[in-house]
Amino acid sequence: MLPRKVLFVAASLLALPTTVLGTPGSPAATLASPAAGLAFEPVHGAAPAAEIPERVPDAKAEPLTVHRSTTKNGLRFAWWLPKGYDGQAKTHLTVILHGTGLDYRWGPANHMPGRFRPDDVVISVDGPTPNGDSRLFMDTKQDVDAIHDCLEEWRSQFAVDRVFLYGHSQGSFFTTFYAGLRPKDVAGLVAHASGIWLQSRFDKSVGDVAISFLHGTHDPVVPFGQSVAARDEAQKQGLDLVHLRRIAYYNHWPNDVRASEELDWCEAMTTSDPARALVLAQRLLEPKVSPQEGYPTCVPFSGAREVLARFEEGHRRALAGASEAQRAQAAKLAAAVEAHGEEEVAAIRKALPKKLALDGEAWLGHLVPAREDLRGLAAMEALAKKLDFDGLRKRQGPAAGRIFDAWYSSKPAAEIYGTIVEALPEAFLIEGYPAELPERMAEWHADAKKLGLKKPVLAKYENFERWKKAWSDGSRERQRAWQGWRPPKEK
Secondary structure (H helix, E strand, O other): OOOOEEOOOOHHHOOOOEEEEOOOOOOEEEEOOOOOHHHHOOOOOOOOHHHOOEOOOOOOOOOOOOEEEEOOOOOEEEEEOOOOOOOOOOEEEEEEEOOOOEOOOHHHHHOOEOOEOOOOEEEEEOOOEEEOOEEEOOOOHHHHHHHHHHHHHHHHHOOEEEEEEEEEOHHHHHHHHHHHHOHHHOOEEEEEOOOOOOOOOOOHHHOOOEEEEEEEOOOOOOOOHHHHHHHHHHHHOOOOOEEEEEEOOOOOOOOHHHHHHHHHHHHHHHOOOHHHHHHHHHHHOOOOOOOOOOOOOOOOHHHHHHHHHOOOOOOOOOOOOOOHHHHHHHHHHHHHHHHHHHHHHHHHHHHOOOOOOOOOOOHHHHHHHHHHHOOOOHHHHHHHHHHOHHHHHHHOHHHHHHHHHHHOOOOOHHHHHHHHHHHHHHOOOOOOOOOOHHHHHHHHHHOHHHHOOOHHHHHOHHHHHHHHHHHHHHHHHHHHHHHOOOOOOOO
């Protein structure tokens, strides 16, 4: 079974009965559904265990070649080494934690050696709790202790410097739960397609753990807004090493390129080595193609800017010992990022109405995603403050909650339709509505007579049309704004 409570998750699309909190501002609801989660956890051709060669970890294994082994406490794991590993010089260890209905093979099947964390020893481990032919990561001390014992064992088998966790879906929820109980075990973690369980310890006890919430905005299993809520909770708790990375229009599937980027951010925000931090910042700002996406994705301007800020005097996590040359290169990169932000924000400002409202104009689909992607850049922060954007978004939470609650309910289509067209004018700053919502709304509108939709409700369909047009047109403006980005080169 799945853990009992999660922060803002669509339980009807997960595997088993779950108590949930909806969009910020919506009421709690208990939803039960049959075991149907496997369809949302793609394995992408994972090899049978027998086809992965078995080998006890050692430094002489061929680099970037997947092997399998078993821990002393009986958990199977796949492992591979980076190029140049000799078993003497310490390197980082990245551990992959799979989602519901899977096992350790999910890691190598979806995260290409050499593309995912190319400098690290990488391990993909079974969830500690058996679930038929698959495994689970549960919200129990027993599961935390089991993974802790694994980490201790791997530290004796590999030359390990620091440990990073990458979890997906249920494994993602487990990463923050684990860090809450064992914060000294890990330097950072990427929680992909989740958020946090309510029972997770998420306060200043994890203040030195770098946490990145990675999420596709069209995730049909766990809504994108759950990671937004988790990030907002982190801010409320005063945590300064928590970051949100959105993948525009992406679903619930794994994504080794973006996951690796976010692990780079975690490493860069916690390293004491200025040279390494600079290399990682440059890597973040290099546009990369993800085979899993099939379309271009914005580079993580916000995350890279946070890393570069560590080279500035007076920063709360300033890098001691950075050379003048390193500071100069970091300042050059930071200036380029800020200049990009100024240019994009200027275009947004020019298009904004005097008062933000659902008017069908492109500024909406440009401003909302740019607020996240450019978070921390001076121009965006100035604009967000002037608009009180974050306050407005928070105040639109209850209306958005009504939309999500209706969508994931068993209410008649006419009632869901009515809720959406009535609530959108008060919920247009919220990103992450279900990807299939536009198609479904068009179908319902075409079947208005059959569904018994009344004229007053049908008249409000223009609210939906304005919202759809604003996002469609604005998304094109947003893409044009960042696609020209090219990081400055070293002389």
